[in-house]
Amino acid sequence: MMVTKEQVKHLGWLARIELSDAELERYTEQIEGIVKYLDKLDAMPLQQVKPIATRKKFADLRPDEPAEFEGDALGTKYRKDGFVKGPRMA
Amino acid sequence: MMEQKMGLEIHCQVTGTKSKLFCKCRCDYRGKAPNANTCPTCLGLPGTLPLLNQKAVEFAGMTSIALGCKVPDEIAFYRKNYFYPDLPKNFQLTQYNAYDITSIGVEGGLEYGDGKSVRIRRVQLEEDPGRLVYDGGNMETSVYALIDYNRAGVPLVEIVTEPDFVDPKEIRLFLDKITSIVEHLGLCGTKLEGSVRCDANVSVGGGKRVEIKNVGSFADVEKAVRYEITRQKTMTSRDLEVRSETRHWDDARKVTKESRTKEEEQDYRYFPEPDIPTVVLGSEFVSSAQRSMPELPDARKVRFVKHGLSAHVAQVLINNKELADFFESAIKFYSSPKEIANWIVTDLMSFVDERQKEQERSMFAGLKVGPEHIADLAKLVDQDTINRATAKQILGLIVRPGEMPSQVAHKTHAGKIDDVSELAQTIDSVFETEHAAVQDATLNPNAINFLLGKVMQATKGRADPKAALEMIQKKLKEV
Amino acid sequence: MPLYTLGAGQVAAGVKSREFSAEEYIQQLLERIEKVEPKVNAFVTINKGAIEHARTIDKKIRDGEQAGPLAGVAVSIKDNICTKGIRTTCASRMLESFVPPYDATVVTRLQDAGAIVIGKANLDEFAMGSTTEFSRYGTTRNPWDISRVPGGSSGGSAASVAAQECAASLGSDAGGSVRCPASFCSVVGMKPTYGLISRYGLVSYANSLEQVGPIGRTVSDVVSVLNAIAGADENDHTTVGGKPVYTLQERKGLRVGLVREFIEDTDPAVAKMILRAMDTLEGQGCKCKETSLESVAYALASYYTIATAEASSNLARYDNVRYGFDMSPEGYEWNSYFAKARSSFGEEAKRRIITGSYVLSSGYYGKYYLKAQQARSLLKDELKALFKSCDVLIGPTMPILPFKIGEKIDDPLKMYLVDIDTVIANLAGMPAISVPAGFVDGLPVGLQLMADEFQEQTILDAAYLFEQAANVRGSPEL
Numbered sequence A: 001m002m003v004t005k006e007q008v009k010h011l012g013w014l015a016r017i018e019l020s021d022a023e024l025e026r027y028t029e030q031i032e033g034i035v036k037y038l039d040k041l042d043a044m045p046l047q048q049v050k051p052i053a054t055r056k057k058f059a060d061l062r063p064d065e066p067a068e069f070e071g072d073a074l075g076t077k078y079r080k081d082g083f084v085k086g087p088r089m090a
Numbered sequence B: 001m002m003e004q005k006m007g008l009e010i011h012c013q014v015t016g017t018k019s020k021l022f023c024k025c026r027c028d029y030r031g032k033a034p035n036a037n038t039c040p041t042c043l044g045l046p047g048t049l050p051l052l053n054q055k056a057v058e059f060a061g062m063t064s065i066a067l068g069c070k071v072p073d074e075i076a077f078y079r080k081n082y083f084y085p086d087l088p089k090n091f092q093l094t095q096y097n098a099y100d101i102t103s104i105g106v107e108g109g110l111e112y113g114d115g116k117s118v119r120i121r122r123v124q125l126e127e128d129p130g131r132l133v134y135d136g137g138n139m140e141t142s143v144y145a146l147i148d149y150n151r152a153g154v155p156l157v158e159i160v161t162e163p164d165f166v167d168p169k170e171i172r173l174f175l176d177k178i179t180s181i182v183e184h185l186g187l188c189g190t191k192l193e194g195s196v197r198c199d200a201n202v203s204v205g206g207g208k209r210v211e212i213k214n215v216g217s218f219a220d221v222e223k224a225v226r227y228e229i230t231r232q233k234t235m236t237s238r239d240l241e242v243r244s245e246t247r248h249w250d251d252a253r254k255v256t257k258e259s260r261t262k263e264e265e266q267d268y269r270y271f272p273e274p275d276i277p278t279v280v281l282g283s284e285f286v287s288s289a290q291r292s293m294p295e296l297p298d299a300r301k302v303r304f305v306k307h308g309l310s311a312h313v314a315q316v317l318i319n320n321k322e323l324a325d326f327f328e329s330a331i332k333f334y335s336s337p338k339e340i341a342n343w344i345v346t347d348l349m350s351f352v353d354e355r356q357k358e359q360e361r362s363m364f365a366g367l368k369v370g371p372e373h374i375a376d377l378a379k380l381v382d383q384d385t386i387n388r389a390t391a392k393q394i395l396g397l398i399v400r401p402g403e404m405p406s407q408v409a410h411k412t413h414a415g416k417i418d419d420v421s422e423l424a425q426t427i428d429s430v431f432e433t434e435h436a437a438v439q440d441a442t443l444n445p446n447a448i449n450f451l452l453g454k455v456m457q458a459t460k461g462r463a464d465p466k467a468a469l470e471m472i473q474k475k476l477k478e479v
Numbered sequence C: 001m002p003l004y005t006l007g008a009g010q011v012a013a014g015v016k017s018r019e020f021s022a023e024e025y026i027q028q029l030l031e032r033i034e035k036v037e038p039k040v041n042a043f044v045t046i047n048k049g050a051i052e053h054a055r056t057i058d059k060k061i062r063d064g065e066q067a068g069p070l071a072g073v074a075v076s077i078k079d080n081i082c083t084k085g086i087r088t089t090c091a092s093r094m095l096e097s098f099v100p101p102y103d104a105t106v107v108t109r110l111q112d113a114g115a116i117v118i119g120k121a122n123l124d125e126f127a128m129g130s131t132t133e134f135s136r137y138g139t140t141r142n143p144w145d146i147s148r149v150p151g152g153s154s155g156g157s158a159a160s161v162a163a164q165e166c167a168a169s170l171g172s173d174a175g176g177s178v179r180c181p182a183s184f185c186s187v188v189g190m191k192p193t194y195g196l197i198s199r200y201g202l203v204s205y206a207n208s209l210e211q212v213g214p215i216g217r218t219v220s221d222v223v224s225v226l227n228a229i230a231g232a233d234e235n236d237h238t239t240v241g242g243k244p245v246y247t248l249q250e251r252k253g254l255r256v257g258l259v260r261e262f263i264e265d266t267d268p269a270v271a272k273m274i275l276r277a278m279d280t281l282e283g284q285g286c287k288c289k290e291t292s293l294e295s296v297a298y299a300l301a302s303y304y305t306i307a308t309a310e311a312s313s314n315l316a317r318y319d320n321v322r323y324g325f326d327m328s329p330e331g332y333e334w335n336s337y338f339a340k341a342r343s344s345f346g347e348e349a350k351r352r353i354i355t356g357s358y359v360l361s362s363g364y365y366g367k368y369y370l371k372a373q374q375a376r377s378l379l380k381d382e383l384k385a386l387f388k389s390c391d392v393l394i395g396p397t398m399p400i401l402p403f404k405i406g407e408k409i410d411d412p413l414k415m416y417l418v419d420i421d422t423v424i425a426n427l428a429g430m431p432a433i434s435v436p437a438g439f440v441d442g443l444p445v446g447l448q449l450m451a452d453e454f455q456e457q458t459i460l461d462a463a464y465l466f467e468q469a470a471n472v473r474g475s476p477e478l
């Protein structure tokens, strides 16, 4: 499978990671090598195989009982009136 | 012909569970201090794991059954990967139909309105994100957003229809029915702010499909869809191409607007959530859900008709669980179903303030009248204590202060005049003033009605016409 | 003999009999750490509360209270396992100042057993790597030769145990991350059956593959730690079963299979050592034979598909809004804030996030992720069949000797290939252990033993048998 710089750039956007030109260059080449290796999977006789999965019975799911978490689970210091400050939208 | 097709995606918050979908925080986040209703799990802290709420699965199963869906033996959860500031894990745990695993309900159908029906594509269980607020309320000028995660992780049941609607009016009827069903199931308190949200998709004349997101109330869906149909038709008639896109409903201006985010760049990279094992529902799940399922609107309607209600009146009542419940408690105070139902549907409803109803999301917003009042009123009429016209006037007097009709009737002497001497006095005075008419009546029996009219007038309608007529006839013989 | 050389059992016995106090023991360890850390760099953070904790244990013992089977035992915790009040960095800048508000279940259970958290052990960022070179907090060095890598990703865990900076450690193992450094550092490290140990509080890298695993200098110490942490947890829906108890026992007549594919592309010196290990086991009454596992051919492709896919999604939450490092969100548009903050991930983490996004992206799920999960099924079936005629399967833990720091860091694929023998157990969800097999030119070789699901006792039996017979030399000079 050919991997292009454009593709890696798009993947960087999907993953919200800013990539420098040098990184883009390097990752494109490396990921192409990795993906070629992963393409080994194409050679496997898999049509009839069910994917692996763990199972749990409905009866064993968590009962609907509320409990309060004691303590402050938020780490950020950027807060206002109990809200967390986040970057702006527009 | 430019025929339109519409489909809906409805998100109902599960307000009937005590805890969130994957953690023990409460579902009831409303009115709490920002971020007070959170824990490491719903904040997406490193190392936390989702613990699926059994009751939420049961509710989603019941919804699926109520919407005629198939419920599979096994369900799984998927990650929908996208970044958004209110999404603690930057993926949403949801369901998906792929590779032999489906969401909790598929391939259903629901009848609504007068014999219309819509196919239900799927019902799925997923988590709500947090909530963004802008400092000073302004998205354009604020240099940061404020985030409250109290809502994050509250279960949502999403209902997806096929694009089977052709008339926007159908959408309102369908949403009424969905509202009534989820209310009856105890799944969703639809009156709570933000508890129901709806996305719609619209295509005109077999053209491109446009999604409308962000419609915050069911009442606006019909408006949004109408606007969008007109927009698309106008474009087509001017030979402009309708693009496949996602538009946002501008609640203030009541128009759909081009979306700022480039949705075509979204790629959700769905894959099964490894931390939630495949849930084996088993064959008993459906039968036990059916057993524990509360009565649904359609069944309730049948029961109401058996009480002697007309199909139309029964339909009006069950369209809104609040009304149906009101009716059922009223007939417990006084068992006269037909009379009570009519008082509710034809008379009481005329006092509903539409604006206040939308604002407070209650049929009875601003009214202080309860089931006991309507029962009392029906009883007064049934037992001939007051006549129907008086009853209507009394209803008008009590709806807002919430006084008991019988007390009002007593206070205002509105009850029928049972006192024979009081009625006799009135008749005496009518005979004195209407001398000519009395003479006439002794000769012509048809003229008696004139005298009766005068007596009724003098008693402001409180006289029992039958008793008054008998007394007039008797007195005429004495003349 | 200095107290820091003692194993877990000896420490607990000594502390409980008041031969020495937990405080004295911890004090000696802290001095040892101060001495060897400049060479080894096994820790990201030392627990400032360790002495205080030791005092409470000493008081319990003085008051005649139960102090637990691991009373006073110092344990290092891989820094991707949450410790309440002690920062947990995952060796990443992204979690530079993250202080968990809760303890991982394994930490709670260790502390309930009387163990003391001595510090947080170094790792490859978010457990992505096989050398511990990809750490924000510097490379950990192999205590046997500090010019070489200690293995990874639990390199700090294994090195801290080998360097006698603690008695035992908790690592995590998604594709060999406990066994690889155990092998390179000549200590015992175990990857238990998937679902045996709670992952609540383990920062997810590859959820469907990873387990927390104990590391010790002896099989006995690994058993002690395993007994403290194993068993179902209501906070982790993927755990199963009850609360097992493992013992150290002599067991004769075990059926051992040497997997041919594990030997084939291996450094000949390592292969020779493993064949000798087979002879040792035979000498102990095991019935040994050679056997074959064909699915090995697809294992790495399956592993790297699943691991990168899951990682790309798991690591999405690190957007620096709720916790992370200090970077004000004010003034940023959200997409650019996220992209800027997230560019702080290290080289390997970024590479795996992007690779994972690739294999999951539109149209590729069926080609990669689904197939990789199917390949796991095939592999598991093949192993299940082998376990009908074998109790344990053996091979080298690592196909090569510990290599020089920096040797493979620029070639990711070459680096991935060293995991070839360890990923099998993760893909199949089965238990595996690495025990010291001996030295080649002064560098450690590890023997890997694998068994069927929930057959931990069987591999512990086999490992103990081998350990007693092989008598591999102890700790490095530092």
Ligand SMILES: [Mg+2]
Pocket: B094, B126, B158
């Ligand atoms: Mg949805």
Ligand SMILES: [Zn+2]
Pocket: B020, B023, B024, B025, B037, B038, B039, B040, B041, B042, B043, B153
């Ligand atoms: Zn929570």
